Amino acid sequence: MKEPILIEHKRLHELCLTILKAGGVDDLQATSVADNLVWSELVGRENFGLLRLPIYLERVAQGGLNTPCVPKFKDVSLSAALLDADGGFGQFAAGLAMDRAIEIARINGVGSVGVRNSNFFGTGAFFVNQAAKSEMIGLVMSNSFPKVTAHNGLTPVLGTNPLAFGAPRENGESLLFDMATSALAGSTVREYIASGSSLPEGLAINSDGSAITDPAKVSGGALLPAAGAKGYGLSLLVEILAGVLTGAGVSDDVGSMYQDVTEPGQNGHFMIALDISCFMPLEVFKSRLNHLTALIKASNPQDEVLLPGEIRWRNYNRSMREGVWLSGDTLNAVESVCRKLNVSTPWTVKTAAVGA
Amino acid sequence: MKEPILIEHKRLHELCLTILKAGGVDDLQATSVADNLVWSELVGRENFGLLRLPIYLERVAQGGLNTPCVPKFKDVSLSAALLDADGGFGQFAAGLAMDRAIEIARINGVGSVGVRNSNFFGTGAFFVNQAAKSEMIGLVMSNSFPKVTAHNGLTPVLGTNPLAFGAPRENGESLLFDMATSALAGSTVREYIASGSSLPEGLAINSDGSAITDPAKVSGGALLPAAGAKGYGLSLLVEILAGVLTGAGVSDDVGSMYQDVTEPGQNGHFMIALDISCFMPLEVFKSRLNHLTALIKASNPQDEVLLPGEIRWRNYNRSMREGVWLSGDTLNAVESVCRKLNVSTPWTVKTAAVGA
Numbered sequence: 147m148k149e150p151i152l153i154e155h156k157r158l159h160e161l162c163l164t165i166l167k168a169g170g171v172d173d174l175q176a177t178s179v180a181d182n183l184v185w186s187e188l189v190g191r192e193n194f195g196l197l198r199l200p201i202y203l204e205r206v207a208q209g210g211l212n213t214p215c216v217p218k219f220k221d222v223s224l225s226a227a228l229l230d231a232d233g234g235f236g237q238f239a240a241g242l243a244m245d246r247a248i249e250i251a252r253i254n255g256v257g258s259v260g261v262r263n264s265n266f267f268g269t270g271a272f273f274v275n276q277a278a279k280s281e282m283i284g285l286v287m288s289n290s291f292p293k294v295t296a297h298n299g300l301t302p303v304l305g306t307n308p309l310a311f312g313a314p315r316e317n318g319e320s321l322l323f324d325m326a327t328s329a330l331a332g333s334t335v336r337e338y339i340a341s342g343s344s345l346p347e348g349l350a351i352n353s354d355g356s357a358i359t360d361p362a363k364v365s366g367g368a369l370l371p372a373a374g375a376k377g378y379g380l381s382l383l384v385e386i387l388a389g390v391l392t393g394a395g396v397s398d399d400v401g402s403m404y405q406d407v408t409e410p411g412q413n414g415h416f417m418i419a420l421d422i423s424c425f426m427p428l429e430v431f432k433s434r435l436n437h438l439t440a441l442i443k444a445s446n447p448q449d450e451v452l453l454p455g456e457i458r459w460r461n462y463n464r465s466m467r468e469g470v471w472l473s474g475d476t477l478n479a480v481e482s483v484c485r486k487l488n489v490s491t492p493w494t495v496k497t498a499a500v501g502a
Numbered sequence: 503m504k505e506p507i508l509i510e511h512k513r514l515h516e517l518c519l520t521i522l523k524a525g526g527v528d529d530l531q532a533t534s535v536a537d538n539l540v541w542s543e544l545v546g547r548e549n550f551g552l553l554r555l556p557i558y559l560e561r562v563a564q565g566g567l568n569t570p571c572v573p574k575f576k577d578v579s580l581s582a583a584l585l586d587a588d589g590g591f592g593q594f595a596a597g598l599a600m601d602r603a604i605e606i607a608r609i610n611g612v613g614s615v616g617v618r619n620s621n622f623f624g625t626g627a628f629f630v631n632q633a634a635k636s637e638m639i640g641l642v643m644s645n646s647f648p649k650v651t652a653h654n655g656l657t658p659v660l661g662t663n664p665l666a667f668g669a670p671r672e673n674g675e676s677l678l679f680d681m682a683t684s685a686l687a688g689s690t691v692r693e694y695i696a697s698g699s700s701l702p703e704g705l706a707i708n709s710d711g712s713a714i715t716d717p718a719k720v721s722g723g724a725l726l727p728a729a730g731a732k733g734y735g736l737s738l739l740v741e742i743l744a745g746v747l748t749g750a751g752v753s754d755d756v757g758s759m760y761q762d763v764t765e766p767g768q769n770g771h772f773m774i775a776l777d778i779s780c781f782m783p784l785e786v787f788k789s790r791l792n793h794l795t796a797l798i799k800a801s802n803p804q805d806e807v808l809l810p811g812e813i814r815w816r817n818y819n820r821s822m823r824e825g826v827w828l829s830g831d832t833l834n835a836v837e838s839v840c841r842k843l844n845v846s847t848p849w850t851v852k853t854a855a856v857g858a
Contacts, residue, residue: 222781254580255581299801299802301802303797323736325735373728378810382677383679390790391639391787421579421582435742438746445657446655446656
């Protein structure tokens with residue numbers, strides 16, 4: 147296993163941008179995706195960071211990610227818009243869509259934007275943080291390739307369909323909540339595979355209903371929804387808003403990021419921004435939220451109670467101060483694309499010793 | 503145990519209305535609450551039905567439910583409004599709020615309405631069904647008296663904070679999804695108590711973190727959030743939108759329906775209505791949703807996969823055709839208020855036999 151490396155976030159951003167551009171990504175998308183991936187690294191969500199560069203660039207090369215792309219907005223009402231993402235990066239499309247939802251909310255109090263013809267968008271936390279930075283409440287969801295059963299179903303019909311929520315706080319460290327509606331996120335399955343540990347029962351099943359405990363076999367079976375009927379209902383909510391209502395792919399019309407690399411994934415996203423200042427003065431909202439979070443923090447005298455996003459902000463602050471730690475897996479991913487694209491890394495790429 | 507009785511739904515509605523009016527509820531609220539309680543009975547959600555008449559009427563008598571009340575709307579932006587419910591029935595206020603959200607959505611595509619100074623509103627499914635009947639997608643949430651811990655917390659800081667979602671279907675039987683964000687709904691705890699069975703571990707804890715298995719002891723401890731961090735995050739989402747943002751009570755400012763009967767509960771609600779026809783022709787949406795639900799229904803060749811709300815519609819259709827079954831518990835509740843208010847029931851009230 148490669149040792150982790152510490153790198154200053156601006157240099158990481160430069161590297162990421164260079165790689166994306168060298169891989170054929172247009173400037174607009176490359177900047178947006180680099181912002182997104184580096185933020186994921188800063189907050190400690192490696193799985194949504196540079197680790198995915200190899201598959202993104204493979205998709206770019208094979209047609210699964212359209213670049214350049216020409217996203218087209220259509221206002222469908224005073225408070226709602228639809229975005230055709232033209233098969234580009236989900237990170238790019240979702241960022242544009244949240245920007246537009248915020249713009250609409252500034253005028254009308256509420257803005258909602260649906261996105262179709264998109265791809266995997268990374269972590270919803272990034273986009274609800276966009277809303278929170280604009281002093282708004284954000285709700286973000288995306289459908290995805292079907293890997294998850296309905297409650298009491300046996301075969302996959304729904305994606306891990308993430309749902310995210312963000313709200314600004316007095317201290318600038320927004321609440322950032324981001325959940326997969328499945329018992330396990332796809333990225334967590336990959337973590338189990340990487341660590342070589344087996345899955346507890348109750349998370350994934352074969353098509354006869356028997357438990358899957360080998361994480362490598364999940365792709366041949368299905369994940370279960372989180373908390374049974376609850377996760378199933380939430381996943382349907384996401385599939386209906388992000389998929390059905392936007393005109394995106396629905397259920398098995400959505401492609402797999404890893405297997406269907408020659409065509410855009412047809413993922414759909416849905417964003418809602420609410421302008422807090424319409425409802426009450428912003429400082430009143432923040433003070434009321436502070437009251438709530440203080441009660442929560444005090445609700446266990448023996449152990450720490452965390453707010454959603456709190457760990458991310460700790461990682462973010464430390465990474466901004468000290469640099470970003472890149473794991474061995476991420477280093478391998480970055481080095482493999484750098485070699486292919488003839489991009490030099492800011493660290494020394496070690497080649498395998500002769501005879502090793 | 504009293505034997506269940508079958509009653510025609512119109513007679514049940516008349517009875518409910520008569521009882522509410524005899525108990526001092528003004529005509530407007532009485533009609534709205536009777537619609538809500540009888541619908542709950544029709545769909546088989548006894549816990550949100552006439553069973554609650556005794557506590558509602560006690561609250562009316564003691565000042566916990568304001569009647570008559572004068573709800574006041576304030577438009578806070580083109581697409582958002584706030585409703586001060588003036589301490590009336592939550593069922594009444596939430597019904598008005600969803601009507602207003604639908605009105606706004608018809609003009610602007612999206613309508614969102616926050617409610618403060620309200621009370622317990624029953625089941626969120628009722629209000630998302632209002633949206634679905636208007637060919638809209640509805641999202642409804644309410645905060646409630648704190649009974650639930652934060653993830654890793656020990657003492658209650660959040661309500662069971664329900665979250666509901668509804669969408670219209672081609673066959674008229676809307677998707678109706680309604681979940682408590684806690685591991686157990688308050689009404690389910692009462693069902694455990696009534697049935698005399700013990701709680702499985704992992705649902706409720708004492709303030710030292712030890713498991714509660716006696717359902718009667720839950721009120722001295724706390725429920726856990728559904729699926730740990732996921733239910734906790736969703737509960738916060740609800741508390742922030744329905745409580746913090748509306749100006750309603752937050753956390754321990756919200757009263758208990760059963761213990762704090764002399765003052766309104768200060769519950770808050772939050773509604774969003776989305777006009778589907780802005781996004782795509784309604785028939786296209788319904789046909790796309792049909793495609794999704796057909797895939798879901800076919801995802802288990804051996805057993806039935808239910809859609810959220812499907813059991814409710816079966817109950818509803820049967821009850822409309824054959825009448826509503828009132829359980830022994832509901833009969834006891836109804837008869838006790840009828841005796842107090844001198845209202846005659848459409849069935850013969852049996853008095854205890856001499857010497858029984």
